[in-house]
Amino acid sequence: MKPAHPPSGGEAATPAAADLLSGCVHCGLCLEVCPTYQLTGDENNSPRGRLRLWREEADGRLPPDAWTDFYTAECVGCLACETACPGNVPYGAVLERARHAHVAAGRSRPPAILRWAAALAARPPLLQWALWPARALRRWGVLRHRFAFPGRPAVAMSTADYARELVRAHRPAGPRVALLTGCLMESLFREINFATVRVLVENGVQVVVPPAQGCCGAFQEHLGLEGVDALRERNRRAFAGVDVDAIVTNSSGCGLSMQKTMAGAVPVRDVLCFLGDLGPVRRRRGPNAARLHVDLPCHLVHGQRETGIPAAVLDATGYSWQLAPQAHDCCGSGGVYNLQKPENAREILARKSSFLETAAGDPVVLATSNHVCMMQWHSAGVAGLVKRPYRVAHVISLLDPEGPDLGG
Numbered sequence: 591m592k593p594a595h596p597p598s599g600g601e602a603a604t605p606a607a608a609d610l611l612s613g614c615v616h617c618g619l620c621l622e623v624c625p626t627y628q629l630t631g632d633e634n635n636s637p638r639g640r641l642r643l644w645r646e647e648a649d650g651r652l653p654p655d656a657w658t659d660f661y662t663a664e665c666v667g668c669l670a671c672e673t674a675c676p677g678n679v680p681y682g683a684v685l686e687r688a689r690h691a692h693v694a695a696g697r698s699r700p701p702a703i704l705r706w707a708a709a710l711a712a713r714p715p716l717l718q719w720a721l722w723p724a725r726a727l728r729r730w731g732v733l734r735h736r737f738a739f740p741g742r743p744a745v746a747m748s749t750a751d752y753a754r755e756l757v758r759a760h761r762p763a764g765p766r767v768a769l770l771t772g773c774l775m776e777s778l779f780r781e782i783n784f785a786t787v788r789v790l791v792e793n794g795v796q797v798v799v800p801p802a803q804g805c806c807g808a809f810q811e812h813l814g815l816e817g818v819d820a821l822r823e824r825n826r827r828a829f830a831g832v833d834v835d836a837i838v839t840n841s842s843g844c845g846l847s848m849q850k851t852m853a854g855a856v857p858v859r860d861v862l863c864f865l866g867d868l869g870p871v872r873r874r875r876g877p878n879a880a881r882l883h884v885d886l887p888c889h890l891v892h893g894q895r896e897t898g899i900p901a902a903v904l905d906a907t908g909y910s911w912q913l914a915p916q917a918h919d920c921c922g923s924g925g926v927y928n929l930q931k932p933e934n935a936r937e938i939l940a941r942k943s944s945f946l947e948t949a950a951g952d953p954v955v956l957a958t959s960n961h962v963c964m965m966q967w968h969s970a971g972v973a974g975l976v977k978r979p980y981r982v983a984h985v986i987s988l989l990d991p992e993g994p995d996l997g998g
Contacts, residue, residue: 613679614641620671620681625920625938626664634661637671637681644688659697662688664934666927667812668920669892682893689814700813704926708815711773711805721777728778736972737965739982743780750799753787757797764794767864768834768856770825772844772961773805779961785990786840786861792991793870802828806847812925822851830855838864840986842890842960843925849894860890862959862985866900870989875908880996881951882911882988885967887960888920899959899985907957907988909996914956915945923966935966936973943970947978953996954980957988 620637621627627636634643640661646652662685669682692698700708710717726745727733744752749771767790771783790797807821829837829852837852838861839845848858886898904911922928922938946954956967964984970976987993 612645613677614638614645614675615677616642617676619674619676623670623674623919625666625668625670625922626934629934629937635664637665637675637679640665640688641679641681641684644684654695654697659692662692663698664931666920666922666924666931666934666938668888668924670888670918670920673892673895686811686814689811690816690818691814693814694816698814700815700930704813704929705815708810708813708817711809712817712821714773714776714804717773718777724778725780736969738778739964739968741779741781743778744784749776749780749783749787750801752784753797753799756787756791760791762791762794762796764796764868765835766796766798766833767836767838768798768800768829768832769861770803770806770829770837770839770841770844770848771799772839772841773809775841775844775961782840782961782984782986785984785987785993786838788991789865789870789986789989790838790861793865793868795868798832798834800828800832804828806844806851808843808847808925811847812927822847825851826855832856836864840959840984841962842887842894843962846889846893860894860896860959862899862903863896865989866903870903870906871991872906873908873989873991875995878909878996879952880909880955881949882907882909882955882957882983883914883946883949883951884911884917884985885914885921885956885958885963886917887958887963888924890959891918903985903989904957907985909955909988910951911957914942916942921963921966923962925962928966928969936975939966939970940975943967943976946970946976946980949980954978955983955996956980957983957985959985 616638624636633639643658647658665685667685671681710720724733725743728738729742729745775783787797804824805821807818810818836857836859837848838859839848840861845858845860852858884899890896891898919942920938921942922935928935958964964982967982
C-alpha cells in the first residue's frame with residue numbers, strides 16, 4: 591500500500607540494460623493480472639509503471655528516487671505479467687537486476703533476519719542443523735507457527751540416504767533423474783522429499799540425489815543479495831556431472847531457478863509434469879467426500895510456463911478435484927514477499943482464500959505443488975482469514991503409496 595511519505599532512498603541509478611526496458615508498449619494487459627495494481631489501483635504499482643520508472647532512471651531523465659525504490663519493493667515477483675505480455679518483455683530478469691542494484695547501492699536493505707536466513711540457506715548442512723529442533727517439533731505435531739503446516743518429516747535421515755535405500759530395495763529400471771532436495775524443503779519439510787522419492791520409485795524412476803548440490807539461489811534472488819551466481823555455479827557442477835535424463839524439483843520456485851542454472855545442459859522438470867508424461871500409478875480410494883481444490887504456483891505457470899499440474903496426475907490421486915477460483919493468480923507468498931510485505935500478502939491471500947468458506951468437500955483440501963505456497967495457504971487459517979477447517983497438501987503426497995487417505 592502507498593505510504594503517507596516516501597521512504598528514504600539512495601542515489602545510484604538502476605543499471606538495467608536499455609534493451610530489456612524498451613520492449614514495453616504500455617498496452618495495459620499486465621494490469622488486470624498484477625496483484626499490487628489490483629490492491630492499490632496505482633499505475634506506478636504495476637509492471638508497466640515500474641518499467642517506466644526504471645527506464646526513466648536508466649536514461650537519466652529521473653534521478654534515483656525513493657518512490658522508485660518503494661514501488662520496486664512492492665512487486666511480488668509472481669511473473670503473471672510475463673504470461674500476459676504480448677511483447678514478451680522479460681520482466682522477471684529486469685526485476686532481478688533492479689533488486690540487486692538497489693541492495694548494492696544501499697537503496698534497500700533486507701531485514702537482518704532474512705539476510706541471516708539467506709546466509710544459512712547457502713550452507714545446507716548448517717541450515718539443516720539449525721532447523722533440527724523445528725523439524726523434530728513438526729514431527730511430534732507440536733510446532734505452532736502460521737507457516738508450519740502439519741507434517742511428519744524424518745528428523746535424522748536425509749533424502750539422499752532414503753533415496754539410496756529405496757532404489758536399492760526396488761531397483762527401478764525406468765528413466766533416471768536427479769532430485770533437487772532444496773534448502774528449506776530438506777531442512778523443515780523433508781517428508782515431501784521422501785514422498786517424492788517414493789512416488790518416483792513406484793513409477794519405475796531411478797532417483798539419485800547429488801551430494802554436492804546446494805541452495806538454488808532463489809532466496810538470495812528474491813532479496814537482491816550477492817552470491818546468486820556462485821550458488822548457481824555450484825549446482826551446475828553438482829548436477830552436470832550426473833548421468834540423468836532430467837533434473838526434477840518439487841518446488842516451482844526452485845525449479846525456475848534451476849532452469850536458469852542448467853539452461854542448455856540438463857533438462858529441469860517439475861516432478862508432477864514429469865510424472866504426467868509417464869502416466870503415474872493411480873491411487874484407489876474408498877467412497878469419500880474429500881475434494882481437492884487445486885492452486886497453481888506462479889513460478890510453475892508463469893515462470894516455468896507449464897500449463898498447470900497435469901490432469902492425469904490429479905486424476906491419479908483418486909480424489910475429485912477442481913481448480914480453485916483464481917488458481918492462476920498469486921497467493922501473496924512471492925518467495926519471501928509475505929515476510930517483507932505482510933500486509934499486502936495478507937490482503938492478496940484474503941481475497942483468494944475466501945472461497946474456502948463455502949467450498950465443496952468434506953474435508954476440503956487445498957492442493958498445490960510448492961511448499962512456500964503451502965505455507966501461505968496454511969497461514970490463512972491461522973490468521974483467521976478462513977474460519978472453516980481445511981487441509982493443505984502437496985499433490986505429490988496425495989500420489990504417495992504411504993501418504994494420507996483423507997477419508998470422508
